[in-house]
Amino acid sequence: MRIVVMGAGGVGGYFGAHLARAGHEVVFVARGAHLEAIRRNGFRLEGARGDIVLPSVGATDNLATLDSPVDVVLFAVKLYDTEAAGVAIRPVVGPRTMVINLQNGVDGPDRLATVIGTEAVLGGAAYVSALIAEPGVVRYTSEMSKVVFGELDGTVSDRALAFRDSCRSAGFEAEVSSDIRAALWDKFVLLATNAGLTTLLRKPAGEVYTDPEIMALAQELMKEVVAVAAAAGIRTSADIIERSIALSKSFPPGMYASMYHDLARGRRIEVASLSGLVARRGAELGVPVPHHTSIWCALKPYVDGD
Known part of the structure; x- marks a missing residue:
């Protein structure tokens, strides 16, 4: 397959490698x-389960230089770059191209679709x-290695199944969902909670989730996300809070x-599409x-950095 990774950061770099x-x-x-660095030295993925070294790999900042549409675009830019990045990928999006939105949050696919x-x-x-970790190098820090994706209309398409098989052959878990919106909200329960807490407290998971009082706050944050989803007509998994706590x-x-890393480096942060989205939808x-x-x-x- 011909694949473009739009956003070669942690998520895009991991799956793309x-x-x-x-x-x-x-x-x-x-x-x-x-x-x-990628152009000069290639791309390197580092982590406990082994490294991937790509001495030579395609890299660009201008997709108009590609000669034809691709099969798949993995769309993994920050949420605040959604619309601009959507315009940037137009030269490689043809009638058969799949653009799989792997952004944080729950509103990215609809924003990209516009x-x-x-x-x-x-x-x-x-x-x-x-x-x-440094220019040209992505480092993964957990045992998690999975992607779930699906058509926005709930169909289980042949193109999605074909890419699922390619992902599995490449060495990571992949599933096709017949209700991707519910799957996104399932992830969002912990995503919005974890992003908000570790960023606000400036503390890592090991200090946040071992404190009983902070853990109680985390559960309340999770319940708020589930309540907003339910009010919006989204049915999250019945055990999503328990699974999120365990995770x-x-x-x-x-x-x-x-x-947190973006905040610490003085960069823009995605909180408007995380806790900010929960606050707005709740209201x-x-x-x-x-x-x-x-x-x-x-x-x-x-929100706009330092």
């Missing part, structure tokens, strides 16, 4: 020092903890959410969400 190693024609879209059309977009949830306790002790739907609203208000001054 595995697919490239498996023999697929992968092009990473990056910028700045990261792009120059730019490139609904028929091209699949929703997706990535389960991996990884970040750019939070399995995180590596030193793990932070990616939003619209008449669902009280005081804890996520507090996190949103506390982190709102840092």
